[in-house]
Amino acid sequence: MSKNINFDKIAHQPAYRVVSEKIRNAILSGEIKTGELLPTETDLAKQFGVTRSTIREAIRLLEHGGILGRADRKRLVVTLPETDAVGRSVSSALLMHQVTYEELWQVAMGLEPLASKLACTTATKQDKQLLAENLVLTRDVMNDHDALLAAEIEFHNLLANATHNSALLLARAPLNELFYPVAWGEIIRALSPGERILVAHQHIYAAICDNNPDKAEEWMKKHMEDFRRGIEMGNLGFDQPVPVAP
Template sequence: MAQSDLATASLRNEPAYRGIVRSIESKIMSGQWSVGNRLPAELAMAADFGVHRSTVREAIRVLEQNGLVRRHDGGKLLYVTAPREADISSKITAAIVLHEISFFELWESMRCLEPMLAECAAKRIDDDTLDVLQANVEKTRAAFEDKQSLVQLDIEFHQTIAHASRNRALQLSRQPIGELFYPAFLNVFSRLNAGERLVFAHEKILLALRTRNAVEARVWMDKHIVDFRRGYELANLDIDAPVCWSKQP
């Protein structure tokens, strides 16, 4: 298996370390090496692949960057790990920006994801999380004049619902898009007095969640996302322009 991966790399005119990366990735993804398993020593892998130790080190560097292997507490031993959400998100966020994805495309994606997350959350949310959302709505009502706080509270409201959905696939899909989508509304809030509409929508969504009404939660979240687009256009922002990265407030 190791030699065939190196042969494939050679045919593709790629460095040998990429063949090693693919081989190790294959073992991890197939479950042959599970999360928590320790990787063989560098010298052992070098002998197995028939390459110099430095080539194995380069492959390991790539695997570490991809979040598939990690050293515990700065030690020398390498272990298989699951990529962290933040690491996954940052790569996808960069791809969205560099591929010049438009804000309209981002909005369409959020319109698919957010209502489904709200529907799932209505079925699974607990009372403690409902209290967190209630506190968020109250803080939002008091923050109409503080645009930065308004955006941050909006981000937290939607993140809390996403976590309450308990659907990790949806959460992983949403995170990089949300990191670009919601901060963009600082421009909207800076140009429009949209605080009342924001709180009204959040209260309706919260009521649906509190009554465990999945249909209403989905409907009101969809209305909320549609209203986001309306506000974006009323603020005379170009919805077809490529989305820009900005640090979250």
């Protein structure tokens, strides 16, 4: 073996990546603030000294992450990434990993009771108001499978929002997009557990109004256990991969 000199790998990044990183940094560092318009493509091209095509590719790279959106479907603005924007990347990833109902349920079991607990101390009047309205709605649509599913999902969302914890919101995004729609959809259709759902929601809501974190957490755990039983009893296997939506 001859004596070797070790060179570092040279890191040649294509221009569109470099530009993308620069813009990303400018946004994250607050140099361009949320809500501000991004310079026009021709401007950017001049500034960076590259062609408009390159700029466009750089922008596409960021657009998917949700930190760029469009104000009027023409000019691009810097936007606060909403949970569902980011959530879709995560969902794709999970689907490709063939995530199972069980895996998602385990995460839900970690996050949803936590959300219930936290919401007790963080929920504003308006949060509670929205939850209350959701309860009424749920009762009203008890026999409409689709509407019931939507209301159920909304309840969990409202609850999560009431924590005002953006990290929690993002962490549970895949539950919203993959878990509840698919799994609850099947369960509700197969077992019609509308009453049990409503009772659990009511207890959680009451606990939040009473500022009783332990009770809120407990009832959410029960709720999620119901959920698991539903999956097991329904015709979808608990350890089966979540199917790709058509």
